[in-house]
Amino acid sequence: SDYRQAITESLYSSMLNARLRERGEQKDPPYLRASVQKSGFIGPLDMVSQSASVGEGQFAKGLKALLLENKRARIDGFTEAELSRAKANTIRRYERSFREREQRRSSSHAGELASHFLEQEPVPGIEYELNLVKQFLPTLTLDEVNHIAVDWMSDTNRVILYSAPEKEGVPVPTEADILAVIQESEATPYEKYEEADLSSPLVQNEPAPGKVVEEIYHEEVDVTEWKLSNDIRIILKPTDFKNDQVLFSAYSPGGSSLVDNTQIVPAQMADQAISGSGVGSYDALELRKKLAGIRAQARPSISELYENLGGSASPDDLETLFQLIYLRFTEPRTDEDAYGALVNQLQTYVANRLNDPRQVFSDAVEKKLYQDHPRHQPLDDKFIEALDLEESFEIYKDRYADASDFTFLFVGSFDLIAMRPLVEKYLASLPDLNREETWKDIMDDPIRGQHEVAVYKGVEPKSSVQLRFYGEAEWSYHQNYVLGTMIKLIEIPLREALREDKGGVYGVGVSGGISRYPKGTFGTSIGFGCDPDNVEELIEAAKAVIYDMQTEGPKPDDLAAIKEQQLRRQEIDIKENSFWMSALGTYTRNDIDFNAVNLRDARTEALTATMIQDAAIKYFDDTNYFEAKLYPEKL
Numbered sequence: 001s002d003y004r005q006a007i008t009e010s011l012y013s014s015m016l017n018a019r020l021r022e023r024g025e026q027k028d029p030p031y032l033r034a035s036v037q038k039s040g041f042i043g044p045l046d047m048v049s050q051s052a053s054v055g056e057g058q059f060a061k062g063l064k065a066l067l068l069e070n071k072r073a074r075i076d077g078f079t080e081a082e083l084s085r086a087k088a089n090t091i092r093r094y095e096r097s098f099r100e101r102e103q104r105r106s107s108s109h110a111g112e113l114a115s116h117f118l119e120q121e122p123v124p125g126i127e128y129e130l131n132l133v134k135q136f137l138p139t140l141t142l143d144e145v146n147h148i149a150v151d152w153m154s155d156t157n158r159v160i161l162y163s164a165p166e167k168e169g170v171p172v173p174t175e176a177d178i179l180a181v182i183q184e185s186e187a188t189p190y191e192k193y194e195e196a197d198l199s200s201p202l203v204q205n206e207p208a209p210g211k212v213v214e215e216i217y218h219e220e221v222d223v224t225e226w227k228l229s230n231d232i233r234i235i236l237k238p239t240d241f242k243n244d245q246v247l248f249s250a251y252s253p254g255g256s257s258l259v260d261n262t263q264i265v266p267a268q269m270a271d272q273a274i275s276g277s278g279v280g281s282y283d284a285l286e287l288r289k290k291l292a293g294i295r296a297q298a299r300p301s302i303s304e305l306y307e308n309l310g311g312s313a314s315p316d317d318l319e320t321l322f323q324l325i326y327l328r329f330t331e332p333r334t335d336e337d338a339y340g341a342l343v344n345q346l347q348t349y350v351a352n353r354l355n356d357p358r359q360v361f362s363d364a365v366e367k368k369l370y371q372d373h374p375r376h377q378p379l380d381d382k383f384i385e386a387l388d389l390e391e392s393f394e395i396y397k398d399r400y401a402d403a404s405d406f407t408f409l410f411v412g413s414f415d416l417i418a419m420r421p422l423v424e425k426y427l428a429s430l431p432d433l434n435r436e437e438t439w440k441d442i443m444d445d446p447i448r449g450q451h452e453v454a455v456y457k458g459v460e461p462k463s464s465v466q467l468r469f470y471g472e473a474e475w476s477y478h479q480n481y482v483l484g485t486m487i488k489l490i491e492i493p494l495r496e497a498l499r500e501d502k503g504g505v506y507g508v509g510v511s512g513g514i515s516r517y518p519k520g521t522f523g524t525s526i527g528f529g530c531d532p533d534n535v536e537e538l539i540e541a542a543k544a545v546i547y548d549m550q551t552e553g554p555k556p557d558d559l560a561a562i563k564e565q566q567l568r569r570q571e572i573d574i575k576e577n578s579f580w581m582s583a584l585g586t587y588t589r590n591d592i593d594f595n596a597v598n599l600r601d602a603r604t605e606a607l608t609a610t611m612i613q614d615a616a617i618k619y620f621d622d623t624n625y626f627e628a629k630l631y632p633e634k635l
Helices: 002-024 059-076 080-099 106-119 126-139 142-152 175-187 261-275 284-290 315-330 336-353 357-369 381-385 389-399 416-426 477-501 532-552 556-573 577-590 594-605 609-619
Strands: 033-040 046-053 212-218 223-228 233-238 246-253 296-302 306-313 407-412 450-456 463-472 505-515 521-530 625-631
Touching (some): 002 033, 002 059, 002 126, 033 059, 046 059, 212 416, 233 416, 233 577, 246 315, 246 577, 261 296, 261 336, 296 315, 296 389, 306 315, 336 381, 357 450, 357 463, 407 577, 477 505, 477 521, 477 594, 521 609, 532 609, 532 625, 577 594
Parallel strands (some): 450 625
Antiparallel strands (some): 033 046, 212 223, 246 407
């Protein structure tokens, strides 16, 4: 009976959270986000938490909206359609866990057993739980679920917490102010919840299928490659690593680099603005409802050099996935309300971001490093002023107007025979303009020579330091690997020298890589936080570690340990869908033979201390060096 009650409460919270999210995505939303949940409190006592994050001075508006949504649910209850969607999503979650039971990670098992021992949480297993859910869900009525509001929305045993930044012009409400909003919400009428019509199909005009015109099988990696009649390239890797997962990604060269600098803000926001508007005849809210109980998503993104798509699906929902991909190309749409909610979130973020010393520091570094380049401007009021939904829509439509130069990759639990008609119907039918285009160099090279910047912001006695090295480099798959390994190796002595020997840093991070496009460049960086009095001493200590790596190379024990870790990691990677998706994307973008995946162990075994030393010399070359330091304000 407790388990049945838990399912009932879960349905209630999911439906109320769906309504709260829906209200937050409408134009002029009363809050940035809001939610309700039940969780453990102390011992056998539970706690129901309702929360909302609001913009400056908007506490009354946000609190009132949260309470009105609770009130509507308490008095009117939910609809049968909402309950049906919540049930569909619930059973799908359990079915997915059941399908993946043999691929479940050991850490998940360990966590469940720890909860069983420490908190007496039952562990009957997913098969038993799935059977219980299948038994209980059909018997749960709307009246039962609606009754949860009576227990949850009590006006006793209630604590109200309010927090806000200390900021001039942002008044803090008194207890009386907050109680007045609660009383006012009880007297305020609300609109009855209306259900949208979700009866029309996702794709209303059936596409005319194209054809697979060429097939290549790469036996060494069990990868199949198709070329379609509209010139799209398809890479397919069927696996049995997860029973309920298919991953996909797609890319085409161009991206925002082809947009004029005056249009960069609408270009940078195009993917969020348009994907947040839905597809076809469904806005984003309706689409989420339409896809209840279905696991399929296809998200567009526009980077500097590529326009992309990415997502995943359950094998049962592959056709829905292909329909979403098709609509992302052929029937994008705009939604003023959804866009208004997005702009509202950005405005709230902009109003507060400069109170964060890390943001001020980041802006100063970007401004100096890229010499105020128009593509490296901060997210500020000028950014907000440059937003333009229609311009974003035109840029999006242009970037996805021609599918002929796209490469699609699919990895996961699927059958090639079943995939082929879906590919021919929904991908081979995409528009083919046969445009000859690629990305262009936007000429945003970082400043040459040795430079530094110091920023004074905040009162906390803590500094942040960034050391950056950059310059020209010839890209290669192997050299990128050597650089990545050198980064891992230099982290070891850096951690020892800065954190353990000096006792002066809160953490050390090292990163680096080589870019091939639009031209060969490298960039490496070291970052750490420390006491302001120790900044210069620790910078010198970091440089000494770099010098040791350049002159002496890595310690033999460190190199052996890193190589052993890599061999183990590669053994695990080869059984992960996400690894194959990333690897195949790298190989296709850079015209690398797929068999490179089978040579990784040999590459690791052949790695030498001399290779690491040479990489340290080359990629910590301080010909172009940028030193950035954040200090607290001088009071």
